[in-house]
């Protein structure tokens with residue numbers, strides 16, 4: 001079953017016809033919210049609000065291990081994760097959707113592996129290509145058929161937050177080859193790989209990253225973009241779920 005993880009601005013999908021909510025407890029603790037099973041365009045899907053419902057958890061407070069384990073236990077076989085990001089390069093203008101194909105992890109101090117039991121065999125998972133190409137191709141098809149501004153590929157910088165970056169940090173991320181910056185891509189993406197769950201990200205650019213515009217980044221500016229942007233994301237996900 002396809003699962004969606006909703007980020008900032010996507011705590012619920014209004015067009016999801018809810019079948020049941022599962023409060024799942026995992027060996028890593030509780031996920032951010034109940035795992036919702038519902039029907040979307042004739043297909044059963046799972047939905048999890050990454051920051052809780054209502055949105056209360058900051059990116060570094062999210063129990064990513066519990067979230068991913070709970071989705072697997074609920075029957076997820078593939079995951080599309082949605083996130084709000086800052087745009088660094090010309091490939092990522094505000095309001096556009098980006099389907100990243102690479103990720104660099106700048107987070108620290110987060111629980112970033114499921115292999116913490118010395119009694120279990122340790123696996124160094126291959127993570128050369130963090131995002132599943134079949135999921136990305138499916139999303140690309142839907143984006144190409146839409147009127148939306150979107151970009152195929154891009155490198156996602158996962159930063160620790162919750163503060164936004166300095167202008168110098170963004171210059172460094174750009175030098176590193178990053179196109180977009182967000183706070184939740186890791187360890188989520190690698191945990192999906194450890195669970196052998198195909199995973200792709202659909203990122204909405206909600207602001208120019210620090211130093212990329214002449215004005216201060218405000219929550220009001222971000223929220224204005226999120227309102228219409230996440231409605232677009234919902235349409236793409238619904239199309240995608242329908243096949």
Ligand code: HPA
Pocket residue numbers: 084085086087159164165181182183206207208209210
């Ligand atoms: N930086 C990091 N995370 C973000 C940003 C940003 O500019 N915008 C939305 N999430």
